[in-house]
Amino acid sequence: MSKTITIDPVTRVEGHGRVTIHLDDEGNVDETYFHIVEFRGFERFIQGHPYWQAPNLVQRLCGICPVSHHLAAAKAIDQIVGIDPKDLSTGATKLRRLLHYAQIFQSHALHFFYLASPDLLFGVDAPPEKRNVVGVAVENRELAVKGITMRKFGQELIKALAGKKIHGTLAVPGGVYKSLKAEERDTFLNGKEFPDIDTMIKWSQEMVDFMKDYHTKNRVFLDTFAAFPSGHLGTVRTDGALELYDGKLRAIDSEGNITLPDVEPDDYLEYFSEAVAKWSYMKFPYLKSVGRKKGWNRVGPLARMNICDYISTPLAEKARREYFEFTGSSVNNSTMYSHWARLIETLHCAELMKELLLDPDILDENDLVREGNERNVGIGIIEAPRGTLTHHYEVDDKGMIVRCNLIVSTTHNNDAMNEAVKWVANNVISREKTITEGMLNQVEVAIRAYDPCLSCATQAMGKMPLKAELYDHEGTLIGEKTKN
Amino acid sequence: MGKHVNITIDGRNILADEGRNLVDVATENGFFIPSLCYFENIDPPLGTCRTCTCKINGKFTPACTEKVREGLAVEVNSAELKDMRKGIVEMMFAEGNHICPSCEKSGNCDLQHMGYELGIAISRFPHLFKNRLIDYGAKRMVMEHNRCIKCLRCVVEVENDDGKKVFSYQNRGNETHVGVDYEEEKKLTRDQAIQAMNICPTGAIIVRGESVGKPFGERKFDEDSIRPDYVKPVKSDNNIDLSNVEKKRVATVSLAGCFGCHMSMLDVDTEILDLVELITFDKSPLTDFKKFTQRCDVGIIEGSVCNEENVETLRTFREQCDLLVAVGECAIWGGLPSLRNTIPLGECLEEAFLNCVTNEQGNTTIPYHKHLPKMLDRIYECREVVKIDYFIPGCPPDAQHIWKAVKNLLWNENYSILYSEFKYD
Ligand code: SF4
Ligand code: SF4
Ligand code: FES
Numbered sequence: 001m002s003k004t005i006t007i008d009p010v011t012r013v014e015g016h017g018r019v020t021i022h023l024d025d026e027g028n029v030d031e032t033y034f035h036i037v038e039f040r041g042f043e044r045f046i047q048g049h050p051y052w053q054a055p056n057l058v059q060r061l062c063g064i065c066p067v068s069h070h071l072a073a074a075k076a077i078d079q080i081v082g083i084d085p086k087d088l089s090t091g092a093t094k095l096r097r098l099l100h101y102a103q104i105f106q107s108h109a110l111h112f113f114y115l116a117s118p119d120l121l122f123g124v125d126a127p128p129e130k131r132n133v134v135g136v137a138v139e140n141r142e143l144a145v146k147g148i149t150m151r152k153f154g155q156e157l158i159k160a161l162a163g164k165k166i167h168g169t170l171a172v173p174g175g176v177y178k179s180l181k182a183e184e185r186d187t188f189l190n191g192k193e194f195p196d197i198d199t200m201i202k203w204s205q206e207m208v209d210f211m212k213d214y215h216t217k218n219r220v221f222l223d224t225f226a227a228f229p230s231g232h233l234g235t236v237r238t239d240g241a242l243e244l245y246d247g248k249l250r251a252i253d254s255e256g257n258i259t260l261p262d263v264e265p266d267d268y269l270e271y272f273s274e275a276v277a278k279w280s281y282m283k284f285p286y287l288k289s290v291g292r293k294k295g296w297n298r299v300g301p302l303a304r305m306n307i308c309d310y311i312s313t314p315l316a317e318k319a320r321r322e323y324f325e326f327t328g329s330s331v332n333n334s335t336m337y338s339h340w341a342r343l344i345e346t347l348h349c350a351e352l353m354k355e356l357l358l359d360p361d362i363l364d365e366n367d368l369v370r371e372g373n374e375r376n377v378g379i380g381i382i383e384a385p386r387g388t389l390t391h392h393y394e395v396d397d398k399g400m401i402v403r404c405n406l407i408v409s410t411t412h413n414n415d416a417m418n419e420a421v422k423w424v425a426n427n428v429i430s431r432e433k434t435i436t437e438g439m440l441n442q443v444e445v446a447i448r449a450y451d452p453c454l455s456c457a458t459q460a461m462g463k464m465p466l467k468a469e470l471y472d473h474e475g476t477l478i479g480e481k482t483k484n
Numbered sequence: 485m486g487k488h489v490n491i492t493i494d495g496r497n498i499l500a501d502e503g504r505n506l507v508d509v510a511t512e513n514g515f516f517i518p519s520l521c522y523f524e525n526i527d528p529p530l531g532t533c534r535t536c537t538c539k540i541n542g543k544f545t546p547a548c549t550e551k552v553r554e555g556l557a558v559e560v561n562s563a564e565l566k567d568m569r570k571g572i573v574e575m576m577f578a579e580g581n582h583i584c585p586s587c588e589k590s591g592n593c594d595l596q597h598m599g600y601e602l603g604i605a606i607s608r609f610p611h612l613f614k615n616r617l618i619d620y621g622a623k624r625m626v627m628e629h630n631r632c633i634k635c636l637r638c639v640v641e642v643e644n645d646d647g648k649k650v651f652s653y654q655n656r657g658n659e660t661h662v663g664v665d666y667e668e669e670k671k672l673t674r675d676q677a678i679q680a681m682n683i684c685p686t687g688a689i690i691v692r693g694e695s696v697g698k699p700f701g702e703r704k705f706d707e708d709s710i711r712p713d714y715v716k717p718v719k720s721d722n723n724i725d726l727s728n729v730e731k732k733r734v735a736t737v738s739l740a741g742c743f744g745c746h747m748s749m750l751d752v753d754t755e756i757l758d759l760v761e762l763i764t765f766d767k768s769p770l771t772d773f774k775k776f777t778q779r780c781d782v783g784i785i786e787g788s789v790c791n792e793e794n795v796e797t798l799r800t801f802r803e804q805c806d807l808l809v810a811v812g813e814c815a816i817w818g819g820l821p822s823l824r825n826t827i828p829l830g831e832c833l834e835e836a837f838l839n840c841v842t843n844e845q846g847n848t849t850i851p852y853h854k855h856l857p858k859m860l861d862r863i864y865e866c867r868e869v870v871k872i873d874y875f876i877p878g879c880p881p882d883a884q885h886i887w888k889a890v891k892n893l894l895w896n897e898n899y900s901i902l903y904s905e906f907k908y909d
Contacts, residue, residue: 018855035855040740040790041832042838048618049586050626050690057586063744063880070678114750114770129774134760145754152753163700165751166744166880167585167909170699177699274842279853285842294842392841398620406839420881425614441772453743 010365019421019443029429034447036282036414043404051080051378051395052173054404058391059167064110064453066167066385067103068157068409074171075246077382081173082372084248086145092175094420097245097358099161099170100382104244105200105349106154107385108301108342111451112207113147116339119445120214125409125438148202150346153200157353160184165402175369180362182334188357192382197354201315204347208319211340215326226335226420226446227446229254231287232306233412235298235383236262240309242348244383251287251297252305256331259290265381268390274407282414285407299387299448301341306331313355316348335420338449384409386453410452420446491556499589501738506558507536515560518569518598520576520685521635522548524589532636532638534572535598538565555666566602573809574599574607581613581630582686583820583881584908585813585859588694589687591703591909595633600906601711605875606816606867613818615826616661622669624677625691630633632662633752642680644671650680660686709903732894733780735805736768739794739820740863744880745812746770749784759887763894767804770891776804782893783807785872788814789864793857800835802870807893810872811886812880813908817866821877822863829861878907 046057049338058411059066072102074096075085087091089104089226117133137144155165160180162168170176177240187193215222222260231254235247251260251267274283275292286295297303305324310319323340324330332341356362380391387409393404424443491867493515498817500509511515521533531549538547539559547558559565576582576903586591610805616629616669638651639662652828654663672680700706738746746769750756756878766780767773783805783849801808837850866872876889885906888899 020855031856037852039833039836039859040821041824041827044832045827047835050618050620050671053586053588057820060585060742060744060879063742063747066742066744105680110747110750132771133756134765134771137757137760141757145758146758149752151750155751157751163702165883166747168700187848205681272842274840275842275844275847276837276849276851278849278851279855281851281856283837283843332684375863396620399626400618400620403841407842 005390010124012349021421021425021429025303027433029422029425029430032420032425033279033419034414036280039281043406046404047362049401050079050399051393051401052399054170054391054393054401055171055469056167058406061406062453065107065163065384065386066101067099068382068389069391070162070226071171071245072380072382072384072389074173074213074392075382076378076393077173077380079378079380080375080393082374083174083370085197089367089370089371091361091366092368092370094356094359094361095161095176096171098353100157100245101349101356102154102161102350103155104385105346105353106149106151106158108182108346108349109147109150109154112339112342112346113144115451116448118145119441119448120339124442124445128441131441145396146206149202150395152194153483156194159298160187169377172369174371175367177368179365179368184364185357185363190355191342197350197357199401201347201350201354202464204350205315205319207343208213208340208347211343212322215340219326222336222340223334225442226449227333228418228419228423228425229333230419231259231290231295231297231298231387232303232331233260234304234307235265235388236308241312242304242308242310242345242423244304244349244450245347247383248389249381252307252331253290254293254331254333256306256452258328259287259295262286264389268381268392272407273335274411280414280477282333282406284414285412287416288375296383298414298416298450299409299412300338300385301345302332302335302338303387304383305337305341305344311344311348313348313352316344319347320345335416335423335446342451348416368385370462381384385414386451390432408453410450413450413452417450417452420449487820489552489554489556491552491554491558493558494561500525501818502554503551504552505550506538506540506547506556509552510547510560511557514712516713517547517560518573518632519548520594520598520603521637521784523637523641523683523685524639526637530636530640531631533576535569535795537569537572543552544568558643563639566880570602570604571608571721572805573602575609576633577604578607578609578611580610580633580686581616581823581826583813583823586907587631587687589631589684591698591700591706593705594685594686596908597679597705599908600705600903601709603859603906605877608866611817611822611865613822613825620783621666621838622664623666623670624672624674625664625681625689627662627664629661630686630688631686632684633686634660634662637683637685638662638680638689641683642672644668644676646671660840663731666673678864680686680768707904721769729895733766733778734763734765734768734782734784735766735776735780735801736770736784736888737786737797738769739785739787739797739815739866740790741814741819742785743769745786745815747888748878748880748883749811754888755887776800780805781807782809782890784890785810785815786812787816789860789866789869790821791857791859795869796868797861798869807873808866808870809874809876809890810866811876811891813877815872816875816877817865825862829859879909880909895899 018031018035024030055070058073059070061069114133159165162170233251235243236250237243248262249261253259273288274285311320378393389409390407392405424446428439488499489502507517517536521530529548531546536547619627620639642650648668650668651662681689681691765771767776783801810816833850836847882905891897891898
């Protein structure tokens with residue numbers, strides 16, 4: 001059957017993300033690349049479809065943060081039916097927010113427990129057999145159960161709101177499908193079927209404490225590993241608080257100077273441009289005003305901690321202050337602090353979920369969908385677990401999508417991940433004649449801190465397969481390593 | 485009516501009112517005959533879809549066009565007939581671009597429902613991926629020609645207040661499609677338009693603003709089968725002693741998928757901790773094994789095949805695994821990524837890398853590099869590349885569905901997939 005396939009000359013490659021490291025005469029690192037090898041073409045094939053299909057279609061970009069895509073698209077589609085975020089009913093807004101926080105909560109839990117914790121618990125040089133959630137479960141079953149249960153809590157809440165844990169539907173143009181029923185809400189408060197929201201807050205707090213403790217013991221590693229200056233981008237509330245659902249875009253440079261001053265998401269086109277490199281299917285967004293070289297930004301937990309003035313929920317705010325006591329400045333440019341920042345956000349989302357679960361507005365069945373005057377352009381920006389996510393649609397007068405532009409979170413981190421790879425290459429691999437398994441894992445550890453969701457741009461996960469190659473100055477392959 | 489007649493269905497004697505429709509009589513007596521074009525008040529029945537084909541007095545005949553009369557001998561449940569009816573519905577799926585996850589009718593769609601009732605996980609026919617029009621010309625509705633099964637219901641049923649038909653057949657044979665008379669359509673009231681949408685057994689007729697029906701779980705065909713003989717749940721899922729079984733090796737991979745299927749596997753939550761007592765994960769994005777460390781019992785494949793690297797990976801999986809399970813719509817028939825199959829690859833690349841509104845002015849290029857795998861001309865379903873042993877539909881499939889099937893394949897554990905666990909979206 002494979003005979004029917006048209007393939008250009010096959011080059012042997014493995015996995016979805018790929019790193020190549022090129023050395024010069026002296027064995028110094030010349031070039032490094034983090035190649036994104038997958039391309040799907042959503043921007044094109046969504047054209048011709050009715051706009052109202054977008055929130056359901058595009059969430060299939062990603063099975064890890066489908067809610068973010070669903071909601072970013074929904075926010076854009078709201079505008080197409082003439083509804084700006086402020087025009088949405090209170091109930092609809094709160095239900096969408098609750099869905100969003102549940103999603104960030106589960107996604108952060110997934111990343112920490114299933115993907116990142118093995119490196120932190122066992123060290124970057126641990127044998128590969130150990131470096132997975134099974135290893136964590138064997139070593140520390142209680143921790144594994146907590147992690148899995150935290151993710152479950154988020155997933156169950158998503159299911160209650162959207163009908164399904166993955167690729168459910170809550171948002172419709174101008175509102176939401178449905179509200180929560182009191183009995184459904186109660187499942188999350190009474191702890192009968194699974195641990196309740198208070199337990200989630202408690203466990204999230206424990207994870208933050210775990211990280212604080214880890215920090216005390218591994219300060220040098222956290223401070224220095226893959227640390228480099230960069231800009232940071234995210235959204236904030238008008239009062240500067242961290243805002244994950246509907247904020248203004250703010251960016252700062254590596255020293256904290258404002259490079260994007262709390263602008264309206266709708267104006268993103270004025271500020272952002274994307275570069276293309278021939279060696280990757282993932283683009284490189286940057287701030288036009290700063291330029292290609294320095295205008296790229298990190299996004300996600302680390303960036304959000306850096307750009308916000310404070311966090312609106314008390315426990316997370318306290319955790320944020322402690323975090324900055326250690327970092328010693330207002331901007332933290334150390335890749336590994338992403339893990340800590342992610343756990344603070346996990347706590348924040350747990351607190352926010354509790355606030356909303358106790359809010360009677362989420363039970364209100366009235367006024368779920370609103371109508372306005374149709375427009376031709378819709379832009380939705382949201383803070384996905386991995387960072388700022390932009391969906392932009394243009395439709396004709398008949399409701400057909402004629403243009404779509406997506407800038408997914410991981411794309412913003414493209415430069416940062418390449419920078420992180422370069423750091424490990426320069427500091428760990430440079431001048432070495434043999435590459436060890438541990439060195440290669442460090443390349444991954446650096447990338448992994450960004451929790452890249454290549455599903456969005458490709459379809460791999462945090463621990464995507466990697467293949468590292470060593471080239472001499474003439475470009476001849478002198479060493480190659482895939483990890484087993 | 486009034487007169488009783490004797491007929492037999494699968495050898496059983498049944499007393500029925502003369503002249504009644506055979507499908508109705510069979511259903512009332514506990515025999516399931518799938519039907520699609522057959523619709524409440526359309527008389528005479530259309531007989532266009534052939535989904536209800538049975539053997540009537542020894543001849544293959546659509547049951548919906550048959551009236552009950554003395555001595556009728558009907559065969560419904562022979563293996564041959566069941567397979568034939570299944571094949572007919574599979575053909576409809578292969579013929580159109582039925583991407584259930586994006587369809588407004590999903591959960592309320594008769595075609596999808598028949599797929600569930602017949603247990604269709606895959607079509608035996610290749611998908612055509614025709615690029616059909618989505619017609620935005622009408623006032624109240626959008627006509628999605630990719631989803632039309634040409635049942636004729638709308639053509640015969642839908643009229644406006646002037647008594648004028650709104651839909652008509654155009655062209656012939658393979659090229660037949662349903663045309664909308666825009667002028668007459670304009671005169672439909674909103675309720676009439678919604679009625680037309682409901683008459684359509686698929687999502688071909690979509691009324692603007694009515695684009696989304698009900699939430700998951702509350703849709704027409706979400707929870708229970710209409711078949712009296714639909715598999716009942718097996719009492720216990722753990723009907724073999726798993727503590728005594730041999731540990732097995734499982735590999736997983738995500739090709740061109742969204743990782744939702746992998747996420748769904750994790751949605752068994754803490755049950756995964758019990759599973760890992762019985763299963764060792766080999767090559768998988770969930771572990772750090774980049775290559776197979778040894779031969780595996782089962783390989784779980786998510787996603788379709790979109791580049792040469794996927795082809796190679798899939799072939800390696802075939803070589804290294806005793807059984808391959810395709811999980812999810814992408815792996816089974818292309819899913820969402822296959823939307824690209826109706827569009828030239830070049831256009832997709834140009835849109836993303838050359839025409840995109842945020843791209844740098846004058847500094848655009850389509851990536852092309854020795855470290856980027858070559859893309860395929862279109863998205864391929866996994867079984868076009870290698871033999872696949874088992875298919876689990878859904879986007880993503882239900883977590884329980886995946887693990888029940890895998891446990892059955894590994895240890896022959898008995899299971900039944902609940903109707904509510906078997907979905908395409
Ligand atoms: S549009 Fe719907 S009702 Fe009309 S012929 Fe097609 S499938 Fe049948
Ligand atoms: S079938 Fe659905 S959930 Fe699975 S990979 Fe494809 S889009 Fe994602
Ligand atoms: S239902 Fe009988 S031919 Fe369609």
